[in-house]
Every structure is written in C-alpha cells, then in structure tokens.
Amino acid sequence: MSTDAVVMAVLVAAALAVTLGVALGWAASRIEPDADSLVERIDALLPQTQCGQCRYPGCRPYAAAIAAGAAEIDRCPPGGAATVRALAALLDRPPRPLDPAFGGPKPARVAWIDEERCIGCARCLPACPVDAIVGAPRQMHTVIAAQCTGCELCLPPCPVDCIELRPVPAVSLRYRQPRAA
Amino acid sequence: MAARSRFPAGLALDTHKQQACGTPIVELALPAQVVLALDQGTGYGAEPVVAVGAAVAMGTLVARTDHPFASALHAPLAGTVVAIETRAAAVAGGRSVCIVIAGDGSDRVDDGVTPVPDADALSPDELAQRLRAAGIAGLGGAGFPTATKLASARDRRAQTLLLNGAECEPWICCDDALMRSAADDVVLGALILRRAAGAVRCVIAIEDDKPAAIAAVTGAIGRRRDDALTLEVIPAVYPQGAERQLVTTVTGVEVPSGGLPADAGVICQNVATAAAVARWATSGEPLLSRVVTVTGSGVERPCNVRAPIGTPLAALIAASGGYRGTPLRLIAGGSMTGRALPSDEVGLTKAMNCVFVATRDDIGARLGAVELPCIRCGDCASVCPAGLLPQQLHRAALADAHDALRDLGVRDCIDCGLCDYVCPSQIPLADRFRDAKRRLDEAAATAQKAADARQRHELHMRRLQEAATAEHRAFEDVRRRVRQPGDDPTDGAD
Amino acid sequence: MRFDTSPAPHVIAGYTVPRVMFQVLLALAPAGIAHVALFGPGLLLQLSVACVTALLAEAAALRWRGRDAAPALRDGSVLVTAFLLAFSIPPLLPWWLGALGTALAVLLGKHVFGGLGQNPFNPAMVGYAILLVAFPAEMTRWPVPMDVDGTRTWSELARMSFAGFCGADLAARWDGYTGATALDSIRNGLGLRYTLPELLARGDIAGTFGARGFAWINLAALAGGLYLVSRRIVRWHIPVAVLGGLLVPSFIAHGLDPGIALGPTLQAFSGATMLTAFFIATDPVSAATSDRGRLWYGAGIGLIAWIIRTWGGYPDGCAFAVLLMNLAVPFIDRYTVPRIYGRQP
Structure with missing residues (x-):
C-alpha cells in the first residue's frame, strides 16, 4: 500500500471527525434543553400535595431543585414509587427507592376537623397550601375534602389538636357498563 | 326486507331462548314484600320521600329525584314502608339504599293514578315531564331515564326513533314475549315516544330469529296505517342490540366515538319501554312492573314473568318452580354481559331484563378456563363489533400504558364480551378492559385533582405574597409618619 | 342462598x-x-x-x-x-x-x-x-x-x-x-445456460403440474390448508396474500420470458410453497395483527420468496422470506391499525 493512500485515509478521517464534532457542538448549543420547560415537566409529574416533605416549600420549588441538580428524585413520599419512576423516565436516570429520611408512603388521607373542639382560631387557614379550609375567626372551620391534599401542614398550628387525618371517602367513579340489550 | 349487519364483525351465538319462551307471560301474584333500590342500575339514586311506617298504596311516589340519570320510584303494592336501609342490590358496587315495603294484601291504588286522557294533546316537553314523573326508564338493560334521553334527542334534533327489539343477548326473551303478547302496546308507546322525542319517523328493529314477534308487530303496525312507522328485520348477530351497533345496522351511520346515538340523528328506546309508556298513557300507571325472563339450567320451569319492581329474586325463582340442581351463579342479565349477584334477596330493578340461574351445564367452560399467554391469533379482533384490536389492548392493559390504551380505543369498547368468548387462550379480556377503564378514570381524576391543587397553591402563594407586600408597605408608611416630626429620630431626645 | x-x-x-x-x-x-x-x-x-x-x-x-x-x-x-x-x-x-x-x-x-x-x-x-x-x-x-x-x-x-x-x-x-430438489436442479440448469423448456422436457424435474414429488406434497398441503381455513383456524388473508405475492410476479415474468422464468403452476407446486402459505406464514404469534396487515405481511413473504427463487443464492427462499417479514411485523402493525367504529379514518 502506498504512503499516499495512508495519508489520504488519515486526512479523510480527520476531516470527518472535525466536521462532525463542529456539527455536534453547534447542535448541542442550539438545542440546549430549556430549563423552565424542564421545571414545568418535572412539576407536572409531582402530586401537588404541596406538603413540603421534600424540605422544599412546595412542589414547584422541589421541581426547580431537581432541574438544577440540587435535589435527588427520591424525596416525594406522597408520589411514592410511581412518581420516582416517572421522574426517572423523564430525566433518564435509574429509578431508586424513596429516601426514608423524607418519610414513608402513606395511604391517601384528608384532614378532618372535629367541629366540637374547634375554637375558631383561624391559624390553620393560612397554613393550608391549597386553601381547602373554610372558616373565619371565632367561627367553626371545616375542610373541603375534595380539595384537601392530605399534606398535614394544618396539624402543627392548631392549638387544640382538633384536626386529624382520615381515609379518603370512597369515590364512586360512576363507570357505567354499556349493555347489549 | 332483512338488512345486513353493518357494524364490524359480531358473532352468531347459541341463543338458548327456547328455554323460557315456550309459555305465555306469567303474572306474578303480589309478593309479601318488595325491596326498591334507590339506584335502579344507573349508578345514581333517587331520594326517599316517605318515612318508615308510612302507609302507601299502589302507585304512591316513594322516592323523587332531579338528577338526570336517576328515576323516581313508586310503590308497586299497597302496604307499609318497613325499612329504609342499605342492602345488597343489583347495581354497580353491589349495595344501595333500599326502601322496603311490606304488602297488606289489598289492591288499593293511589289517588294520583288516573288515566291520561290527553296524552295526544301534551307538548313534547310536557310528555317528557310526565314520563319522568312516572319513573319510566330504559327497560332494555341500562335503566337510563327515558325523559333524559328524549331531551338529548330533542337538543340534537334526532329525526329517527329506533325501537330496539333486537334482544341479541343469549337466554333473554322477555322483549320477544312482550312483543308477541302486547304488540299494540309497543306500537302505541312508539308513537307517543316518537312525538316526545320530536322525531319524524319510527323504526322498530327485530332480529330475524323471532318470527312470531315480527308477525305480531307487523299486524299492529298494519292496524295503525302510519307511513312513518316501519319494521326492520335485522340479522340475529350478537351484539346487534347494542345501541351503537343497532343504529349502524338500521341507518348505515356510525355513532361518533364518545358521542350519543342522537349525534347520528337517532334516539334508541327499548320495545319494553314503549310498552310501559303505553301502559302509562292508557291507565296512568307509573312504572310499577316489568316483564323479566327467569331462565337457566338452575330453575325448574324457565319462563317470562311480569313482576312488580322490587320483587325479591327468590320470589321470581319460586314462580318458576324453584331452583333445580346446583345453581352456581345468579346473573342479572344474559350470559354475555349480565352481572353475577351475591344473593337472591335483592329486588328486581327496572334495568333487569333477565334472571339467569346458571349451573355447571351453562357456564362449565368458563369455570374450567385456564389462562394461557396470548398467541396473537386475532380471533378477538375478527369478532370485535367496535373494530378494536383486543390483543393489542390487552398488552397495553397489562403494561398499564395509558396512552396506548387510549389510542387503541379502550373507551370505544362496548363491553360485549365477544373477545373473551372466542379467545383460545381463555384470557378474561372483557374484565381486563373494564379494569383498564377504571384505572384510566382514576388516573384522570388524580391528574385533575393535582392540577386543581397546583392552581389553588399558586393563588394561595400569590395572596400570601400580596398580603406580605401590603403589610410591609403599611409598616413603611407608619415609620415614615413617625419620622416626620423630627428630622433625625436619633437625637429627638431633648 | x-x-x-x-x-x-x-x-x-x-x-x-x-x-x-x-x-x-x-x-x-x-x-x-x-x-x-x-x-x-x-x-x-x-x-x-x-x-x-x-x-x-x-x-x-x-x-x-x-x-x-x-x-x-x-x-x-x-x-x-x-x-x-x-x-x-x-x-x-x-x-x-x-x-x-x-x-x-x-x-x-x-x-x-x-x-x-x-x-x-x-x-x-x-x-x-x-x-x-x-x-x-x-x-x-x-x-x-x-x-x-x-x-x-x-x-x-x-x-x-x-x-x-x-x-x-x-x-x-x-x-x-x-x-437436488427440482427447484435446485432448475437453478443449476439455468446456470448452465439451458432454457426452462429444455430442463422441463428432461422429465426428472417436472411432473404433470409441478415439481416431481413436491407437487403431490404441495397439493396435499393445500388440501390440509383449505381444511384449516374452512374451520377458521387459519383466516384466508395470509395464504391468499402469500400465493398472490409469489404467483402474480411469476405469471408476469413467465409471460415476459418463458425461457428462464418459472411459471405460476411450477412455483405453486414446488418447494415449500403451500406449506409456507398455509402453515408457516400463518403462525399467528410472529405474523401481523390486523387483516389488512396480514395481507401486506403475506404478500411480502410471497414476493421475497419469488425474488430469492429467481435471483437469490438459495433454491427455495420461503424460510428467509418468512423471517424477513417477521422483522417487518412491528412496522406493518403500526401502519395497519384498523379504523375503530365511530372514529374518523
């Protein structure tokens, strides 16, 4: 084989490598993932309980922390393994078990106020992240069960411990079986 | 004259209709007690208007409702309300609040039950109102309130009233028996419903395996001399009587996915519903009874019975000579879509067209079924009346792949059970799809709740922030005002 | 109770x-x-x-x-x-x-x-x-x-x-x-510049209606296949499409050049044609799903078998045709989903 051919092959390979490298670099800079849309997409997978068990003040801040690489994806007990799996699939990371440091999975529950004991202090109202408690000072309070996320954030402010979490009332989904007469 | 089936596929099944259809309709003697479920099969209940201890007569209103999917209930016999409590019922979930009425043996009729002399003079709206008050609901198996369907038909300007006399499901023959014995009632009811629906024509569709019913209805139509009232003989193919499939066979138009038959210009009513309407028009009687097929190898004398709504099924079975052999399943409905009931103490509902007492002779193949992996033979796809690919749906259902389930049309599944019926691997496909639909519903509800919570949280945070800003501004205001008198607050101490 | x-x-x-x-x-x-x-x-x-x-x-x-x-x-x-x-x-x-x-x-x-x-x-x-x-x-x-x-x-x-x-x-x-089998002998003969009529006239290759020996096996397989179709164990789409995919091109090619191209009868009744059409290609697990998909799948098998028999290195290409179309099944399935009742096409 002549030297020319070897030189030629090396040159062609080098030119190819340079061209492709430049193209890839350009593509990477142009098609950079949009950080905001990533936060949105992560947020969409979180259960929106706004419970703060992940030590962030709500689901969106946690989503931002995941997007920024500041937090792992294993901090959301209300979402459970399903949420971790969905996050892992979105971010192309291996799924991992929930970190027990942030609490374990619990059955879905909603807050319930013992209206006999409620003194109407209104301290739980601002604590509720989704405004699911109705009431006013010196009036009895109650929880709108359909809107409660079961985050437990209303428990600590209550001075008389009249709030407890109860299992979600069974929701009939009203699936009607169509019939052949 | 016979039309072709124009929906995809379907299958001719062993109908087993001769068992119950040989004899005339048995009029059941008034039972000692009736159990009226507030939910009559649609999933929505009426509200009781009587208290325990109240005396009722035949036709007394006992439960009323404003909900479009629930129907009013009337006492089918004279007596006393002895209980209003949750009991086993032939509804989704298996339990419903029931009004229990003990009969006193008399045949007192409520004063409100008077013939409707002016049925022809009533406007369509008034007719629908009166039918709603009479508690008339679809007797074909769904129990859907007739007035609600009439309203949706008028909203969408449906031109055709399609009276469903197909009765395609095996074992059931109550509509056949009714058409043979009361064809004039069916036709009278059809004309009233046609006017109430604002439709211009009425087609009565009957499967070609019911020659006696076809003859009787042909005669009744002939006596009416109405050009806009016709009979269509359709092939006996399961599930010919399913609403969408029937519409397509008779009109050639497909009901849009997710839509109603009214979107294709058709309103469907069952022939038994039409007969009930005629009964109401001639005697003023609200819906108090229905014809039900009691059949299966597990009863002595299969027959069709006219029985008060709420009659305990045990009384129906007693009227058919009682149990025979070893009854394994008590099924409300037919062999393909019927609901297996836990006990024979439940009351007859408006939606129940058949009580099928099955022994091993009837359901042996299902009992002995051993599920094997899908071999993709495609038999399910070749019978699916909705044109679905059940084997692909099954893969998606096992993987819980919600997008794939939606794309492959799990919502278009009409739950006819044919895929199950033919599957050589004996996979319980219909139940898998029911389960998949339930999970899709749950996922949609969860997603909706999360979206609501997100929005409420955003509003909450914005309000807190605004409140904080307002507080800060107020504080600054105060400070500025405090500072104003002296130029320098630090050397103000004089 | x-x-x-x-x-x-x-x-x-x-x-x-x-x-x-x-x-x-x-x-x-x-x-x-x-x-x-x-x-x-x-x-x-x-x-x-x-x-x-x-x-x-x-x-x-x-x-x-x-x-x-x-x-x-x-x-x-x-x-x-x-x-x-x-x-x-x-x-x-x-x-x-x-x-x-x-x-x-x-x-x-x-x-x-x-x-x-x-x-x-x-x-x-x-x-x-x-x-x-x-x-x-x-x-x-x-x-x-x-x-x-x-x-x-x-x-x-x-x-x-x-x-x-x-x-x-x-x-x-x-x-x-x-x-060698008849298809093999024909391939070798054509390679030696004999014409097809010359080869068939030799008598040891072709019988009255197909390849010697194999013609009868194909006929018997056809009878068995028709039994399966009549019992609806096998639906007609794949066999018909396989035979169509093989016989239509061979009919055209034979018409254009009877000297070297095998006619449809010879194609149908030699090698593994009927066995493939009714028994091998119809294996439901590895076949396409919908009726329309099965027509494409079967036609592809027939066509590839014809191509291999005509130009390929093996005398009978049925096995490779089946395997190649098995590869194409996910693709076929994706584009032949039947229209669902009530939906726009």
Whole structure:
C-alpha cells in the first residue's frame, strides 16, 4: 500500500471527525434543553400535595431543585414509587427507592376537623397550601375534602389538636357498563 | 326486507331462548314484600320521600329525584314502608339504599293514578315531564331515564326513533314475549315516544330469529296505517342490540366515538319501554312492573314473568318452580354481559331484563378456563363489533400504558364480551378492559385533582405574597409618619 | 342462598390453544402421507426426533426460567414447531442435525424471547435457517422421489432413509438415489445456460403440474390448508396474500420470458410453497395483527420468496422470506391499525 493512500485515509478521517464534532457542538448549543420547560415537566409529574416533605416549600420549588441538580428524585413520599419512576423516565436516570429520611408512603388521607373542639382560631387557614379550609375567626372551620391534599401542614398550628387525618371517602367513579340489550 | 349487519364483525351465538319462551307471560301474584333500590342500575339514586311506617298504596311516589340519570320510584303494592336501609342490590358496587315495603294484601291504588286522557294533546316537553314523573326508564338493560334521553334527542334534533327489539343477548326473551303478547302496546308507546322525542319517523328493529314477534308487530303496525312507522328485520348477530351497533345496522351511520346515538340523528328506546309508556298513557300507571325472563339450567320451569319492581329474586325463582340442581351463579342479565349477584334477596330493578340461574351445564367452560399467554391469533379482533384490536389492548392493559390504551380505543369498547368468548387462550379480556377503564378514570381524576391543587397553591402563594407586600408597605408608611416630626429620630431626645 | 360473583361474560366458546394446535397437526397429515409415500419414511424419523427434542428443550427452557412446564407442554405449540421443522428439512438428514435444529428453534427461536406468544420470529424457520446456513450440503440432499421413474422401490428408500438418519455416508452406497430438489436442479440448469423448456422436457424435474414429488406434497398441503381455513383456524388473508405475492410476479415474468422464468403452476407446486402459505406464514404469534396487515405481511413473504427463487443464492427462499417479514411485523402493525367504529379514518 502506498504512503499516499495512508495519508489520504488519515486526512479523510480527520476531516470527518472535525466536521462532525463542529456539527455536534453547534447542535448541542442550539438545542440546549430549556430549563423552565424542564421545571414545568418535572412539576407536572409531582402530586401537588404541596406538603413540603421534600424540605422544599412546595412542589414547584422541589421541581426547580431537581432541574438544577440540587435535589435527588427520591424525596416525594406522597408520589411514592410511581412518581420516582416517572421522574426517572423523564430525566433518564435509574429509578431508586424513596429516601426514608423524607418519610414513608402513606395511604391517601384528608384532614378532618372535629367541629366540637374547634375554637375558631383561624391559624390553620393560612397554613393550608391549597386553601381547602373554610372558616373565619371565632367561627367553626371545616375542610373541603375534595380539595384537601392530605399534606398535614394544618396539624402543627392548631392549638387544640382538633384536626386529624382520615381515609379518603370512597369515590364512586360512576363507570357505567354499556349493555347489549 | 332483512338488512345486513353493518357494524364490524359480531358473532352468531347459541341463543338458548327456547328455554323460557315456550309459555305465555306469567303474572306474578303480589309478593309479601318488595325491596326498591334507590339506584335502579344507573349508578345514581333517587331520594326517599316517605318515612318508615308510612302507609302507601299502589302507585304512591316513594322516592323523587332531579338528577338526570336517576328515576323516581313508586310503590308497586299497597302496604307499609318497613325499612329504609342499605342492602345488597343489583347495581354497580353491589349495595344501595333500599326502601322496603311490606304488602297488606289489598289492591288499593293511589289517588294520583288516573288515566291520561290527553296524552295526544301534551307538548313534547310536557310528555317528557310526565314520563319522568312516572319513573319510566330504559327497560332494555341500562335503566337510563327515558325523559333524559328524549331531551338529548330533542337538543340534537334526532329525526329517527329506533325501537330496539333486537334482544341479541343469549337466554333473554322477555322483549320477544312482550312483543308477541302486547304488540299494540309497543306500537302505541312508539308513537307517543316518537312525538316526545320530536322525531319524524319510527323504526322498530327485530332480529330475524323471532318470527312470531315480527308477525305480531307487523299486524299492529298494519292496524295503525302510519307511513312513518316501519319494521326492520335485522340479522340475529350478537351484539346487534347494542345501541351503537343497532343504529349502524338500521341507518348505515356510525355513532361518533364518545358521542350519543342522537349525534347520528337517532334516539334508541327499548320495545319494553314503549310498552310501559303505553301502559302509562292508557291507565296512568307509573312504572310499577316489568316483564323479566327467569331462565337457566338452575330453575325448574324457565319462563317470562311480569313482576312488580322490587320483587325479591327468590320470589321470581319460586314462580318458576324453584331452583333445580346446583345453581352456581345468579346473573342479572344474559350470559354475555349480565352481572353475577351475591344473593337472591335483592329486588328486581327496572334495568333487569333477565334472571339467569346458571349451573355447571351453562357456564362449565368458563369455570374450567385456564389462562394461557396470548398467541396473537386475532380471533378477538375478527369478532370485535367496535373494530378494536383486543390483543393489542390487552398488552397495553397489562403494561398499564395509558396512552396506548387510549389510542387503541379502550373507551370505544362496548363491553360485549365477544373477545373473551372466542379467545383460545381463555384470557378474561372483557374484565381486563373494564379494569383498564377504571384505572384510566382514576388516573384522570388524580391528574385533575393535582392540577386543581397546583392552581389553588399558586393563588394561595400569590395572596400570601400580596398580603406580605401590603403589610410591609403599611409598616413603611407608619415609620415614615413617625419620622416626620423630627428630622433625625436619633437625637429627638431633648 | 349465596352465589359466586365473577365478572361477565359467563359463557365462553371453550376454544383452547391445544385444540387449535391439534387441528394444525391434523391438517398436516395429508402432506405427511404424500411425503412418506414419495420420499420414504425419513419424514417419520425426522418427526420423532424433532418432537422428542422439542418437548425436552421446552421442558428444560421452562425449568431454567423457573416456570411450570406442564401446561406449556400440553398446549401443543412446541409440537407444531417440531412438525413444521421436520417437514422442511430433508428426510435424509442425520438425526443429530434434526435434533440440533429443533433445539435451536425452541431455545433461540422461542424461549430467549419469553416463550409462547412472545417470539418475533417463526421458531421453526429460525431452526431451519440456521441449519441451512451451517450445513448447506446435508440440507439440500433429498431422495429422488418415487414418481421420477419406476426403478426405485419404497423399501430401498426406507433403507436409505435409515442409513441417512444414522449418519451413514450416503454417497458410497446410494449414489443416484439422492439428488437436488427440482427447484435446485432448475437453478443449476439455468446456470448452465439451458432454457426452462429444455430442463422441463428432461422429465426428472417436472411432473404433470409441478415439481416431481413436491407437487403431490404441495397439493396435499393445500388440501390440509383449505381444511384449516374452512374451520377458521387459519383466516384466508395470509395464504391468499402469500400465493398472490409469489404467483402474480411469476405469471408476469413467465409471460415476459418463458425461457428462464418459472411459471405460476411450477412455483405453486414446488418447494415449500403451500406449506409456507398455509402453515408457516400463518403462525399467528410472529405474523401481523390486523387483516389488512396480514395481507401486506403475506404478500411480502410471497414476493421475497419469488425474488430469492429467481435471483437469490438459495433454491427455495420461503424460510428467509418468512423471517424477513417477521422483522417487518412491528412496522406493518403500526401502519395497519384498523379504523375503530365511530372514529374518523
């Protein structure tokens, strides 16, 4: 084989490598993932309980922390393994078990106020992240069960411990079986 | 004259209709007690208007409702309300609040039950109102309130009233028996419903395996001399009587996915519903009874019975000579879509067209079924009346792949059970799809709740922030005002 | 009284996978009889070794996978694989090659993908293709069939089959009793610049309506296939499409150049045409799903088989055609989803 051919092959390979490298670099800079849309997409997978068990003040801040690489994806007990799996699939990371440091999975529950004991202090109202408690000072309070996320954030402010979490009332989904007469 | 089936596929099944259809309709003697479920099969209940201890007569209103999917209930016999409590019922979930009425043996009729002399003079709206008050609901198996369907038909300007006399499901023959014995009632009811629906024509569709019913209805139509009232003989193919499939066979138009038959210009009513309407028009009687097929190898004398709504099924079975052999399943409905009931103490509902007492002779193949992996033979796809690919749906259902389930049309599944019926691997496909639909519903509800919570949280945070800003501004205001008198607050101490 | 509350439907037809598989085996019987009558009892020897190996391989694979072997052995699907492979290989093949092919068919063709219902390729064709590529000489040596001339007796064929089955050197004692198949002979003849009419006039290649020997097997397979179609075990789409894909191009080519292009009758009644159309291509697991998809799938098999027979390096391309179209099944399935009732196309 002549030297020319070897030189030629090396040159062609080098030119190819340079061209492709430049193209890839350009593509990477142009098609950079949009950080905001990533936060949105992560947020969409979180259960929106706004419970703060992940030590962030709500689901969106946690989503931002995941997007920024500041937090792992294993901090959301209300979402459970399903949420971790969905996050892992979105971010192309291996799924991992929930970190027990942030609490374990619990059955879905909603807050319930013992209206006999409620003194109407209104301290739980601002604590509720989704405004699911109705009431006013010196009036009895109650929880709108359909809107409660079961985050437990209303428990600590209550001075008389009249709030407890109860299992979600069974929701009939009203699936009607169509019939052949 | 016979039309072709124009929906995809379907299958001719062993109908087993001769068992119950040989004899005339048995009029059941008034039972000692009736159990009226507030939910009559649609999933929505009426509200009781009587208290325990109240005396009722035949036709007394006992439960009323404003909900479009629930129907009013009337006492089918004279007596006393002895209980209003949750009991086993032939509804989704298996339990419903029931009004229990003990009969006193008399045949007192409520004063409100008077013939409707002016049925022809009533406007369509008034007719629908009166039918709603009479508690008339679809007797074909769904129990859907007739007035609600009439309203949706008028909203969408449906031109055709399609009276469903197909009765395609095996074992059931109550509509056949009714058409043979009361064809004039069916036709009278059809004309009233046609006017109430604002439709211009009425087609009565009957499967070609019911020659006696076809003859009787042909005669009744002939006596009416109405050009806009016709009979269509359709092939006996399961599930010919399913609403969408029937519409397509008779009109050639497909009901849009997710839509109603009214979107294709058709309103469907069952022939038994039409007969009930005629009964109401001639005697003023609200819906108090229905014809039900009691059949299966597990009863002595299969027959069709006219029985008060709420009659305990045990009384129906007693009227058919009682149990025979070893009854394994008590099924409300037919062999393909019927609901297996836990006990024979439940009351007859408006939606129940058949009580099928099955022994091993009837359901042996299902009992002995051993599920094997899908071999993709495609038999399910070749019978699916909705044109679905059940084997692909099954893969998606096992993987819980919600997008794939939606794309492959799990919502278009009409739950006819044919895929199950033919599957050589004996996979319980219909139940898998029911389960998949339930999970899709749950996922949609969860997603909706999360979206609501997100929005409420955003509003909450914005309000807190605004409140904080307002507080800060107020504080600054105060400070500025405090500072104003002296130029320098630090050397103000004089 | 209390009752059980299982979900609907409460009645099923009671079709079972073993019954389907048994019907397929039954439908192969006519072709088997023709095979034994014309080529000697070699097929029976191959069948026995294939069935034993297939059952053993299936049981072993299920054990390794930690599954219960009993129901899978009873479902009969592995026997269908064994039968199809035994029908495809020459009846003179040494027993260990038959055993090797069957074991590879079951293990590589089926169980590495997850067993019954999961295999993307037709297992029998996986085994056949491996054998054909690895042992081309053994895999193309067939007995000269009985109807070529009257000089051979069936008992001689039987003795030769036993010898071949045991791995004896056939060339030493049975030279002249073995040869290439008709399609192979035609290919070689055309390569030597003979024309097709000249080759057919020789008498040892073509019979009255197809290839000598194979014509009868194809006819019997056609009869068995029609039985399957009539019992609705097999739907008509794939067989019709395979035959269409093979015969339409051969009809056109034969019309254009009768000197070298095989006519449709010869194509239909030689090689593995009918076996492929009715028994191999119709394996539901590895075929396309919808009716429309099955038409494309079958037509592709027929067309590829015609291309390989006309220009390819192998005399009969049916196995490769099936495997290639197996590869295309996910693609076909994606674009042939039937319209759902009530939806816009």
